[in-house]
Amino acid sequence: MSACLMPAVELLPMNEHDLDEVLRIEIDVYAFPWSRGNFLDSINAGYSCWVCRSAGELVGYAVIMHAVDDAHLLNVSVAARRQGRGFGARLLAHAMQVGRELGATTLLLEVRPSNVKAVGLYKAFGFQQIGVRRGYYPAHVGREDALVLTHALGEVSA
Template sequence: MSELSISAEFFPMNEHDLDAVAALEASLQTFPWSRGNFADSLSAGYSVWVLRLGGDLIGFSVVMSVIDEAHLLNIGVCRRYQGQGYGARLLRHAMECARLGGARMLFLEVRPSNDKAVELYRHFGFRQIGQRKGYYPAIVGREDGLIFEKELA
């Protein structure tokens, strides 16, 4: 069966996914979230999802909601599947879950050096509203974080 004939599906993240999600995150980021960060997100009741293609975990998202606002804390797609629309599907799903949970606005931070992510967020109508100086650790020093928002309602 080819990958194209296999449908990608969303599932709520659970404890059995933690090792695979942490490994995927470590393969994507120089300064990754730990398994504990994902476990804490589960325990806190955040909207945490995995995207599976067949049985393979290929992506994840973590959204924290507070009253009528949500914050996309983390999102990632396996490098092998990047550029094929899975990131867009994850982002669309995260936005819809936040909206259904009552959020009117979705916020996020992104590294200015992450061109693909910045382009994706802009494509979905996110607009930059600020910048956090030295927000992210970097190989040398720190990197700023661009703050984006999108109205969901």
């Protein structure tokens, strides 16, 4: 996506006051959403938690955990009605930058194979599949696998 077409955004540290808005998006976009407690625990544990705002509206968020040389993107989401407008790309680019600033050499994530939009975004950024976690995600019937993707943070991205 061209930089001139990217929406104007603010990327701000997530705090407890953001959680009502975050949860509205989380519940809307996921069949098995994180709870308020999951987000609060992430903030309190010192994970790098971010919100993305456009014209004051919270349109997405990301949660990144740092461990040794890796950054793990635990959750990245964009409001359903705001998807396809570059917010996911901005959040992903920001997560990669945060990982670099934390000293990580790679960014790791899991994604449902059925989340075709997300898989496409990650591939456009140069993420490579390194594995599959069998039965990782809850599903309406049984469980769904997770694709494990990684990106070396020193590499140029989309």
